């Protein structure tokens with residue numbers, strides 16, 4: 001077996017700092033970038049640290065980069081970095097809004113690494129993991145989440161065959177989850193139960209329970225009514241009407257700034273309840289979609305949800 005390249009703690013630190021946004025990006029000249037794009041796509045993310053000549057050359061000669069790219073430098077793989085990584089299964093795929101997610105299987109641990117979508121996300125995801133309402137969060141590189149891959153079926157895939165009992169359990173669990181989040185001043189802001197595309201952020205697993213995934217547009221309202229522009233942007237992003245316009249790129253930067261300023265003022269005079277209510281509206285919409293496939297279950301979910309959910 002060929003010897004495996006080793007990285008010193010300093011080298012690891014340097015790499016992680018580049019990916020964690022702690023060092024200025026320094027791209028190489030066009031020609032080198034082009035040839036790397038052609039010959040070794042796994043190396044492309046490292047182009048930003050082309051200034052680190054020795055380290056870059058080392059990465060270039062590391063055969064594992066081809067398959068694992070920068071994912072191999074995440075803390076959860078540190079114990080395996082002195083091996084050929086043959087024990088590690090990885091699949092990297094595109095996602096709807098974040099760009100990509102990498103699924104990693106090692107030592108019976110099933111994990112996901114994905115870029116964060118907002119400055120609030122790491123804190124909210126950590127809270128959700130601790131509360132048992134979202135995936136556990138592991139040590140990571142800043143600007144990325146490394147989390148437990150939750151087994152289970154998306155609600156949207158089982159809603160059509162669901163009986164009354166299961167429906168009540170789910171409705172009541174969703175109410176509990178939202179109550180926990182709302183008490184902590186968090187709006188999930190993306191409670192997709194069932195959507196037209198068959199997607200869902202609610203995962204149902206008999207052994208592991210019922211949990212939410214994807215806190216990408218969730219809002220930490222602990223500073224309410226003082227929200228940052230970026231937070232107000234997330235409020236707008238999931239609002240009926242304007243949200244769809246923003247998501248489809250139909251609103252120009254100037255118009256968006258005006259909307260953000262207007263919404264910021266509006267939020268200043270609103271009770272927090274109205275922002276939290278976004279999640280209830282999402283649940284109601286999801287139940288509406290479910291009712292077209294399984295009206296009995298949809299009614300049972302909504303009744304159980306309403307009976308259990310409390311917003312002070």
Ligand SMILES: Nc1ncnc2c1ncn2[C@@H]1O[C@H](COP(=O)(O)OP(=O)(O)O)[C@@H](O)[C@H]1O
Pocket residue numbers: 095096097098099101112114135147148149150151200213214215216
């Ligand atoms: N922790 C996780 N456990 C199980 N599946 C996940 C997890 N994180 C992401 N996924 C899967 O990957 C998809 C995309 O991830 P997500 O965080 O929703 O990104 P995006 O916002 O780009 O859709 C999810 O809809 C889900 O199917």
Ligand SMILES: [Mg+2]
Pocket residue numbers: 096214
């Ligand atoms: Mg998603």
